[in-house]
C-alpha cells in the first residue's frame with residue numbers, strides 16, 4: 087500500500103519538505119507515497135525551491151503506485167491559497183482535513199501508514215482540533231486511550247520516549263505514577279519488537295530529579311515511584327534499568343547501553359534527540375493499530391518558502407513509515 091502523507095500547516099515548511107522528499111525519492115529509496123490535498127500549495131512550495139514539480143491528481147490511493155515514479159500523487163481537490171509564513175484559517179482547515187483523511191485511509195488499509203506534516207496546534211485549535219497534539223488525535227481516531235498512544239523520537243544516535251508530553255512542567259511530578267511508567271514501558275517494549283525488530287529491547291528509565299533524587303535528598307519520586315515501577319517491570323521479564331540521572335544518560339558511552347530511554351517529561355526526551363539528530367529525527371507513535379510517523383520538527387513559519395528548510399527529517403519519517411509498514415505486513 088502507498089503511504090498517506092498529510093500536508094501539515096500549509097503556511098509552514100511541511101509542503102516544501104514533502105516536495106523535496108518526492109524529488110529525492112529514488113536516491114533515498116522511498117516507498118511510494120501520496121499527499122492528501124494541497125496541490126496548489128505543493129506547486130508553490132516547489133517553485134519556492136526552484137523545483138519543477140509534476141503533480142498528478144489521483145482519485146484513489148492505489149493510483150499513487152502507478153504515478154509515483156513520474157509525478158507527486160495528490161489525492162483530492164481540497165486546497166488553499168499559498169501563504170508561506172502566514173498561517174490562515176483556510177490553511178488550518180486544509181491541514182485538519184488532510185490529517186483526518188490520511189488517518190482514515192491508514193485505518194481502512196488503503197494506505198500502508200500515515201506520515202503527518204507538522205501543524206501548529208494553536209492554529210488548528212481554532213478550527214475544531216480539540217486534542218493537545220496529533221498523537222492524541224490519532225489515538226482518538228484509532229479508539230485508543232491517550233496514554234496508550236506513546237510518542238517516541240527516533241534518530242540514528244538514540245531513541246527517547248517522553249512519559250508525560252505536552253504538560254506544564256509544574257504538573258509533571260503529579261503525573262509521574264507507577265501505573266503510567268509501567269503501562270508506557272510495556273507499550274514501548276511491544277512497539278520496538280513489532281515495528282523495529284527488537285525482540286527484547288533494553289529500556290533505560292530516567293529519574294525525575296537531579297541525580298535521580300540522591301536517595302531522597304533532592305526529591306522522592308525517583309525512590310518512591312520510579313524505582314518500584316522498574317522493579318515490577320523487571321519482575322515481568324523486561325530489560326529495564328534505572329532510575330538513571332538524566333544529565334549523563336545521553337553521553338556517547340551511555341547510549342551504547344540501551345535501545346530506548348524513557349524520560350519523565352517532554353524536554354528531557356526531546357532536547358537530546360534534537361541536539362544529536364535534528365535533521366534525521368522521527369516522531370513515531372507506538373501502541374496504535376496503524377503506523378504513524380512524522381518529522382521531529384515543527385512548522386518553522388519563519389523560514390517557510392525561503393528554501394532554508396532541510397527535508398532530512400521528513401525523508402527519515404517517510405523511510406521509517408515504509409520500513410515499519412513492511413515489517414507489519416510480514
Ligand SMILES: NC(=O)C1=CN([C@@H]2O[C@H](COP(=O)(O)OP(=O)(O)OC[C@H]3O[C@@H](n4cnc5c(N)ncnc54)[C@H](O)[C@@H]3O)[C@@H](O)[C@H]2O)C=CC1
Nearest residue numbers: 203204205206207380382383384385386389394395396397
Ligand atoms: N509534529 C508536529 O506537528 C510538531 C509541531 N510543532 C509546532 O510547530 C510550531 C513551532 O514550534 P517550534 O518549537 O518553533 O519548533 P520548530 O521545529 O518549528 O522550529 C524550531 C527551530 O528549528 C528550525 N527548523 C525547524 N525545522 C527545520 C528544518 N526542517 N530545517 C531547518 N531548520 C528547521 C526553525 O526555523 C526554528 O529555528 C508550534 O506551533 C508547535 O506546536 C512542533 C513540533 C512538532
Ligand SMILES: NCC(=O)COP(=O)(O)O
Nearest residue numbers: 219220221222356369380
Ligand atoms: N514536541 C513534539 C510535538 O509537538 C509533536 O506532537 P504531535 O503533534 O506529533 O503529537
